[in-house]
Amino acid sequence: MNMKILGNGGALNDGLPYNSFIINEKILIEMPPDVMLSLLRENIDIPAIEQIYISHLHGDHTFGFPFFALRLFKLGTEIRQKKKLKLYIPRHGKDYLIDLTEKAMSVGSPCVDWVVKNIDFKEISLSQAPEIELMDYTAELFKMDHPLETYGFVLKKNSKILFTYTSDTKWSHNIEFILKEKSKIILIDLNGEPGDPSPVHVSEQELIQNGIKLVHPKAVFYGTHLRRFKKSGHPMIRYAEPGMEIEI
C-alpha cells in the first residue's frame, strides 16, 4: 500500500498546501480548498480516483469539492467510469456539499446535476456503522474531539492494521482510544503549540508526554495539519511534507 501526502497545512498556515493525502492514487482523503493544485502537482490521474473520505465539515477539509467535481464534470467522467464515485462524509455532508457546489457554480448549474447523479454519498456515523469499506481496506472509525462531528480511522486489511489517521483533534480520551490500536504508522494532527490558550489540536509536547507510551514501540508518528513546517528531534516523530510517500 502506498500513501502519498498531498498537503500538510492546517486551516491557518504559513503557505503550506492544505492537509490531504491519497492511498494507492485511488482513495482521496480530505477535500481542502487547494486539493486540485495538490493533485495536479503530484500528477495524480484525477478521473481514476474511486473513493473519497472527508473527516468533517470544516472548510479546510471540504472547500475543494466543487472544483474537483467541476473537473470531472467537464471531462465527462460518468461515461468513462460507468460507476459512481463513492464519497464518505459525516452526517448532513451530502446536502452540505451540494449546497457548496451551488454556491461555487450557481443554482441550476449542470455541474450540480452531475454531482447529484454521479457521486454516491455515504454519510458516516459511529452509531450506524463503526467500520466502512475503502476499496480493499476496512476503516474502523473513531470519533475525535473537535468542534464538529469528526472521524479518524484505523485502516486494516484482513484484520492487519496498516495505519492510523487521526484527523483534527485535541488531546483527549478519544485520541488515546485510537492510539491504543497499536498502529505502527500514525498520521496525526500536530497543529497545536504548547502555549495555545484553549487547545483545539495536539501539540508535539502533548504527544511526547501522553502518546508515546500508548503506541507500538516501533511506531512512527507523522505530524500534519501544521501551522508552519517543522522538524522534530524526537526519534518517533516526523513531519509530513507534500509529495512524501509512505510505503506500507
Ligand SMILES: [Zn+2]
Ligand atoms: Zn476542523
Ligand SMILES: [Zn+2]
Ligand atoms: Zn482542519
